[in-house]
Amino acid sequence: MNGLSLAISAEQQRELERFYFFEARLLDNREYQQWLALLSPEVQYLMPARTNLMVDNRERGQESMISVERELEDAESMGCPLREETIIHLTVRVERAYKINSWSENPPARLRRLVGNIELMAEDEGALTVWSNFHLHYARPGSADYRYSGQRRDVLQREDDAFLIRRREVILDYADIELPTVGLLF
Amino acid sequence: MNGLSLAISAEQQRELERFYFFEARLLDNREYQQWLALLSPEVQYLMPARTNLMVDNRERGQESMISVERELEDAESMGCPLREETIIHLTVRVERAYKINSWSENPPARLRRLVGNIELMAEDEGALTVWSNFHLHYARPGSADYRYSGQRRDVLQREDDAFLIRRREVILDYADIELPTVGLLF
Amino acid sequence: MNGLSLAISAEQQRELERFYFFEARLLDNREYQQWLALLSPEVQYLMPARTNLMVDNRERGQESMISVERELEDAESMGCPLREETIIHLTVRVERAYKINSWSENPPARLRRLVGNIELMAEDEGALTVWSNFHLHYARPGSADYRYSGQRRDVLQREDDAFLIRRREVILDYADIELPTVGLLF
Amino acid sequence: MLDLDDLVSEDASRISRRCWSDPAVYAAEKKGIFGRAWLFLGHESQIPKPGDFVQAYMCETPVILARGEDGEVYASINSCTHRGLPVCRASRGNTRRFVCPYHNWSYTVSGDLVSIPQESEVNNKPDKSKLGLKPVPRLASWRGLVFGSFDADILPLPDYLGDMRFYLDALFERFPGGIEFMGEPHRWILNANWKLPVENQLGDVNHGAFLHSAIVPREAQDVIAELGYSAVTAPGHGATFRLMPEDAPAEDVAWGLEGMGGIFGGPEVQEYLREIQARAAERVGPIRARMKGLTYGIYPNLSFLWSNTSFKVSHPRGPGKVEYWSWAVVPADAPCAVKRALRTNYSSFFGPGGMLEQEDSEAWMQQYRGSAIDFADDHKYFYGLGLGEEGPHSDFPGQVSVTANEFYARNFFSRWRDDLARVAAIS
Amino acid sequence: MLDLDDLVSEDASRISRRCWSDPAVYAAEKKGIFGRAWLFLGHESQIPKPGDFVQAYMCETPVILARGEDGEVYASINSCTHRGLPVCRASRGNTRRFVCPYHNWSYTVSGDLVSIPQESEVNNKPDKSKLGLKPVPRLASWRGLVFGSFDADILPLPDYLGDMRFYLDALFERFPGGIEFMGEPHRWILNANWKLPVENQLGDVNHGAFLHSAIVPREAQDVIAELGYSAVTAPGHGATFRLMPEDAPAEDVAWGLEGMGGIFGGPEVQEYLREIQARAAERVGPIRARMKGLTYGIYPNLSFLWSNTSFKVSHPRGPGKVEYWSWAVVPADAPCAVKRALRTNYSSFFGPGGMLEQEDSEAWMQQYRGSAIDFADDHKYFYGLGLGEEGPHSDFPGQVSVTANEFYARNFFSRWRDDLARVAAIS
Amino acid sequence: MLDLDDLVSEDASRISRRCWSDPAVYAAEKKGIFGRAWLFLGHESQIPKPGDFVQAYMCETPVILARGEDGEVYASINSCTHRGLPVCRASRGNTRRFVCPYHNWSYTVSGDLVSIPQESEVNNKPDKSKLGLKPVPRLASWRGLVFGSFDADILPLPDYLGDMRFYLDALFERFPGGIEFMGEPHRWILNANWKLPVENQLGDVNHGAFLHSAIVPREAQDVIAELGYSAVTAPGHGATFRLMPEDAPAEDVAWGLEGMGGIFGGPEVQEYLREIQARAAERVGPIRARMKGLTYGIYPNLSFLWSNTSFKVSHPRGPGKVEYWSWAVVPADAPCAVKRALRTNYSSFFGPGGMLEQEDSEAWMQQYRGSAIDFADDHKYFYGLGLGEEGPHSDFPGQVSVTANEFYARNFFSRWRDDLARVAAIS
């Protein structure tokens, strides 16, 4: 996908931002059960692995030479994505969060994300392709703070006046993972 | 407060964002005297302390078990908030900033904040409850850079075509405070 | 420039944000050739140096005492800005990016920026003065992550229904530069 | 081997930068100072009920301070005997058991091991009575202040505190219910050496009108110059205070009234504070009733602020890093509204958000930078102000002098040097 | 000089915190453990074609594992002979030459220096044959697993692996094409000591139902208690597994079916897995056909997860830091769709995003914190569970016992102590 | 004790990685190199007026370089005698006094202590004349370049600079007003050892067409191969330059014209530069008028770029960390507009935003990584290019050779080794 985002109106953009700010608040407040209700039962939740490939001199002079795509090991690849999840995985993760023995987050960590650069890239009968960026501040008791940075490539599906997340691909911007886990809900 | 933010129009949202971007610019530019003029004389400026409580197994399975609220020592609590300030405190802080012996900020530190996820949560005869997130980059000469992350829960009051801040609660997202001070103006 | 940003409509603000989110995506995706097409051939690309000056006691009590302006060594000063570039510099930088021997970025670094606090400060026959803030996450293989924080003071020129960047001044928020390079495209 | 005489001169008036920056000095401090002193752990008001616990530190060692099922206070090192994980992850709470995350060995709040899930599958059962958390060797409390020590042979706490009790009681005894700590300590990390905050509050009140001149008026300094005293009850301890004139109006003498909470807290607060002051003489005697404390220090790393009503502990985290803790302190018997108002006497100016503390923090971090400078060993710090000008006083125990006299710091470093010498001798 | 007997008791049932936290111990480990062992570098399936290469590490030393023009496997230290820069900057790829950025000396993938651009301008040309990348002194592979060693005199790899081959083949040999590594390893940094992840997978399966009780049902533990074994083929190596009853339905025994990919992968995946199990007995024999592995460990820092189908290496980065690598492993001959499904048996629970690994990572980081505690040297870790309860077994090589028996860890630390003693002796 | 012969071979053609990475080496360098050399502090054009000051460093020690009331230049260590805080917090400015934040002791810009506010309250007043800031033991300047030394017995600066003056004057003397530093240095932190940037600019011009091949055309290298020289006036010092043919057009020879500012600066700039070149022969003689410098180095850590018109200092911050400073340098008598244009000859390619420097920075950081590799001590770096191929030259002082000859680096490390040996001997 390329070029400017769709030329939608400010009201349509506002509708998307309202949704994403709400979703972000649920995640920052650890209200994961409510968040789960924003997902389609068929949701695909993907996080490609990111590699440090040698660039190919035959592509020199072209943007493709250093495109983000080529460094991703995604669901279609024969590498191994970091996460390939369904509603089952996400449900287990959410249930875990409300158990006393979810040790690594008991006491719970602080979460605060800025969701920005929200762009509607395509719309096709009720399926909205929306890309956005996030910077997430994550502070776990007794350890340092971490910054999670990434892009989310979503497919939202319009349910009467609400949205459901049908697909989310989280492109995490790591070169080396110096994070305690990438198993958070992004 | 819960659920989606109010279904206001793009124009109304724009009005709020215009105000918050202006306020942020005043703070980033250290134009604190102008910032002070955005406060109601009755302003309450609060920063709860944040604790690492044992989660309560009796609440397992419920979002309340790990809610942000329960880890705050706020103004109503019998703990000790980090800050409970009035216009007097804030005026002293602003005056200090323009004295040569405000040693810890002479030379002045760099400030740059992104204010985002702005949500109008309630409106009640001219009193607007607005929540927003911020990430503040703070760089003090001769020391490292710091990231301040938090949420601001404001009550704005509409003064003809302007806003005044009547109440601000800053929820700082720290687990352990590795910041030189939390006495900045957020 | 001071005071609130111009009282433009949500649609006008949306137009600016759409442009800046697009530009940010090109830079995050390393699509620098497309980015170059957003520049006016007369573009001035400036990055002032930032100093830690003694504050002047004679200005005590005034905002000017600690204004950001006074700590900048910009194009007009007799100090030395970090960067004073034209379309020639930027073209060389973009061409470099697609060569195999742009060693410090081969393999390429991760980039992700949030562009926010977008304010139209002035408009004068097709020349728009737009200020915005950014936080850029930069991760180079085999080294730590970095946060670039700054303000961009742009002059955009309207070309029929598009914008061209005619002037950009990047105010980087460093006190001491602990970054591998400030030669990135911001 | 440390050359202690090079670090601290005979009369402690010249001191080497390396005392604050040398890793070898820091290693010696762990053994010589923190291994042999009474270290503050917390206040009993934080753990009123059986099962209550709070986290604490002794130097870098994490400790659980808890009220056992039997109502007694216990202190154990927070590290599982199996593989060492902290078994208590919360900063405070109430529980019957600490369950270690890794293999769920579980311990009572007083540190006894009560279950090893895995043992059911082996024949020889481990002797749990030998596998509890390591208890802090010595534990004692005075006026609800709980201290622990790694030194089993340390002298009793009252003797250790000595005449500092006289100065502490000047405040504590004014309140029928004594004092109470409000909620959790504020904790923050500074890139400074642990001794800098300690020295500051041990007696360095004369930095106030200078470091804090953007906030503190010069007059405050004049009052201190006029009415201020600095007392050293024993090397390493210290108290600074003002002795108000006999004819001073109660408003000027009363504890709490001069702070933000006192000034803006409204009639209920002011009424309460006047009331306390009215009874002060009968409770603590005429002299101490006129005392307005400034800062206190108890060797090695406990500090107390009188007007700003706070206890502080400086926990070392290496030569150049400190984790600083401070608690708001209020009268235990005050109404909740009054307590809430009075805590702002502390938080307005101190703690990580305090208007004064932001300058102190920077000063300490800057001193650490200065202390790490090379090529300046021949240019030692000057600790000589008022050398030999202290002496006994009719009304106040200890050596007493004007606050500008740096004898409090010279005494601290003499004791510090001797403590390190003792280790050097044995090791 | 390290006091090794103080670090690890005679029978290795009590171990000092300093084994995980003392920088002097770490320095000794580099020489004594990593300088003298076979270290895992990668799998031949990662570099099928001439010119293929992947990055690897031996302790902290970066190594290039490559397939030379001649089709042979080579391993060289990734540092230019001129000024030391890594000449290979990518994590994997295929190339004819590694060109050093600084002055463009260029090397073949097998490490030979082939060009020095600057030499044209000097008279005496350097002897390139002496200036190649430093080769890893010993290199060997078994079943495609490539190992390297800094010790030129180390015993042959097969002898080093010894009976671990019996346990590894129980899985590898089920697949006609053997196994294959999928793509790059996942790499992440943890603030933990390198030995903690190793111990965990060497035999500590009994943490599962406890550390992971938010995800793993208690029943899983009961099955392990009932059917589980822990085997130590030689000190430092270990394997844990379940031996399913003879009458257990194939579904319960088959590798892969119990994982996310197996359960939700659809008929093609399940068909494939049943098929494999159907032939298991003829391929690996009746006993091993009933084996369901849990975790394996190969001294010093290689681990293998059976059901979660992964190899892991714990690369030290200092006493308190580890770079952890893990690869998804699948049958080489499975269809692509099946491989994709099976990799989620790994990634759903392990790796940096795994639902279980997030708890393990935290536990290891917390143990490091506990291991750095002062004033607790007299309170050593307890490694005594099941002391002396292991013994030989008719069907399984090595010493065998219940999984709750910590003999796997005692054996690891006995070997570890002896290895360090050997260095101490020579240095 | 460092085994210096193992670190640097007899002829310095093979050098151990540990020279850049070993903390013990770094500790020795502080004493042996930085404690005994002339270190660059700044240029007099930065502090024209009484009260002007700039910050500087000598190794890790912060220094204030100032113009005293008496118009003389002074250098003092920036650390209060009382408790050590830096008394000067700004990077530059003009002031009558440095006031220490903590207790407001105040000092003149030349470092004399003039007031101790607290002394009014004690009887024995401290002797202020003994409590000033520590002065830098030796201070000297040449052509406005100010150097300081911790070694009171060091040889005079002119002798130290020796024949480097010949090469520096080749540029400085072209300008009637000499040179001027524009504003503050650009400062940035790199995870590299301090010697890497130094070596690079001491003579390693042959990395240009390779490390920088994305920007620098191969032709540039050919020109250097054809017209380039490398000179070592004394071990540790060095100059590289091109000697243009006698018939070369002034455009090709003139300083400044080949840079961004020269090319795009417009007629005023070009006119100015041609004018300077037209007078070059009479000012610096026929030979030096044809010189176009490349890079210079002055032992231990000062560098100079001719075409890119910059001075650079590499301030150590530990074995693996450097704070790198660089200043734009322009002719003092040029019009402001010309100065502004010429500074881009520097900033377009060098400094933290420079198009070339971004590659250099990465190369140095990568070399540090390579230098920290274990298990490669037997595989030393190769410094042997052109061994013994240097010699005297009729027109140029010092040993001279082609730029590909690494004798500049061998000389640097021989001197470095001998300097460390001298310390080892005494300590």
Ligand code: FES
């Ligand atoms: S580490 Fe505590 S139970 Fe095993």
Ligand code: FES
């Ligand atoms: S460092 Fe590798 S070629 Fe010079």
Ligand code: FES
């Ligand atoms: S530290 Fe400088 S005046 Fe006290």
Ligand SMILES: [Fe+3]
């Ligand atoms: Fe203070």
Ligand SMILES: [Fe+3]
């Ligand atoms: Fe586990």
Ligand SMILES: [Fe+3]
């Ligand atoms: Fe270069």
